[in-house]
Amino acid sequence: MEYLLYNGILVTGQKVAEGAIHIEGDRIRSVIYGENAKALLSENPDIKGIDLEGKHVFAGGIDAHVHFREPGMTHKADIESESKAAVLGGVTSFIDMPNTKPPTISEKSLHEKLDAARNRSFANFGFHIGATDDNFGEISAAVSHCPADFGGIKIFMGSSTGNMKVENEATLDRLFRIRDKEILVHCEDERTIMRNLEAAESVYGENIPFRAHPEIRSREACILSSGKALELAVKYGTRLHLLHVSTRDEIEMLRKAKADDGMITGETSVNYLWFCNRDYERLGGRIKCNPSVKTANDREALRKAFLDGLIDTAGSDHAPHTEEEKSGPYMKVPSGMPSIQHTLPVLVTLFGNTQEGLKRIASAFSEKAADIFGIEDRGRLEAGYHADIVVVDIDAGFIVGKKNIAYKCGWSPYAGEKLNGRIEHVFVNGRHSVCNGRLQADATAAGRQLVFSR
Numbered sequence: 001m002e003y004l005l006y007n008g009i010l011v012t013g014q015k016v017a018e019g020a021i022h023i024e025g026d027r028i029r030s031v032i033y034g035e036n037a038k039a040l041l042s043e044n045p046d047i048k049g050i051d052l053e054g055k056h057v058f059a060g061g062i063d064a065h066v067h068f069r070e071p072g073m074t075h076k077a078d079i080e081s082e083s084k085a086a087v088l089g090g091v092t093s094f095i096d097m098p099n100t101k102p103p104t105i106s107e108k109s110l111h112e113k114l115d116a117a118r119n120r121s122f123a124n125f126g127f128h129i130g131a132t133d134d135n136f137g138e139i140s141a142a143v144s145h146c147p148a149d150f151g152g153i154k155i156f157m158g159s160s161t162g163n164m165k166v167e168n169e170a171t172l173d174r175l176f177r178i179r180d181k182e183i184l185v186h187c188e189d190e191r192t193i194m195r196n197l198e199a200a201e202s203v204y205g206e207n208i209p210f211r212a213h214p215e216i217r218s219r220e221a222c223i224l225s226s227g228k229a230l231e232l233a234v235k236y237g238t239r240l241h242l243l244h245v246s247t248r249d250e251i252e253m254l255r256k257a258k259a260d261d262g263m264i265t266g267e268t269s270v271n272y273l274w275f276c277n278r279d280y281e282r283l284g285g286r287i288k289c290n291p292s293v294k295t296a297n298d299r300e301a302l303r304k305a306f307l308d309g310l311i312d313t314a315g316s317d318h319a320p321h322t323e324e325e326k327s328g329p330y331m332k333v334p335s336g337m338p339s340i341q342h343t344l345p346v347l348v349t350l351f352g353n354t355q356e357g358l359k360r361i362a363s364a365f366s367e368k369a370a371d372i373f374g375i376e377d378r379g380r381l382e383a384g385y386h387a388d389i390v391v392v393d394i395d396a397g398f399i400v401g402k403k404n405i406a407y408k409c410g411w412s413p414y415a416g417e418k419l420n421g422r423i424e425h426v427f428v429n430g431r432h433s434v435c436n437g438r439l440q441a442d443a444t445a446a447g448r449q450l451v452f453s454r
């Protein structure tokens, strides 16, 4: 199929300008700036024209931080259900984290996951490999045998869902010496958390309130652990992606550690940009996640760092659990919340009102992730790239609710919120997967395996 998306406003990390996109097969054939693209339609009757009526066009999102729960926890979510929600939210590629059951900690488990995604994913798919205290041999083997088949190496410096953490100092040293792949770190100091938990239990007994979550998974735990990761990365020249930065202090640490070579980069999740500790009263266990949602002051610093470009990417950290699982007492409620469908609307709501903000969205939503992980031919509105495209009505508001939530778990922490940025059209590899906000019947399994050149 050939399409001409005309009369749009194209948004990239560099500019916001009127233009059109000519799609041929699975690729972008040309990007035409200015208003004169429509002539192409009268010359070529085979091209299907879509008048975008001034709506904004971004490269499809690349979310390098998702937990689709497959294999092993498919009662919460699976590749099919969550990739569908991703595409409905304008995210056309995802890289899934390794803390599944079994965990993705070897070439074998990586390839089993890739096989599971083939012909079932609505979005392009990739996976990270996880580090443990004793799989360094497996990681080295994967780095030398199949580097194009996985995004990076995920290290939990502190525990989270799946308890897949690295505690051994010598192992950490060896991992940070890997130069050929991206190292992604979840930073929270375990000992600090354990100490805080004991203190909370002595105050509250078994009835720990959810508002105590940021006291238990405290800013100090994040700062201590991120400090260590940044120190190791600077020491060894590691390609480090600091995940879900949640405090003002870590932003300052990131600013100091970052150099012009782009070796150290930072991510925050939309959840930290949107929620703050005042929301625990209202949402309780629903926004319990690791690291914890911190103060309004931290949130303000994160928003500023996003606009400054100090924060490189905004992942969703999409981490679904069932509503039932999320509604128990503090100690029983698992951490994580679903969010991939609303990443772009949240960003548009927060930053879409200025040209600078729009450019930053384009950069953080797709371009930077493609750069950091070396994803071939994706993440840009440029000729020759795969036609992964999202068209957004940035002024159209909608209320998040049961009727429009596509996750298998059926709920969202954003329920009831009014967001701007309705997703109108989504193309995945040139296939018109979402039209006027609705998933098309032939959208099934349009996703392809991501190829990582780094």
Ligand SMILES: [Zn+2]
Pocket (backbone or CB within 6 Å): 065, 067, 097, 317, 319
């Ligand atoms: Zn995560």
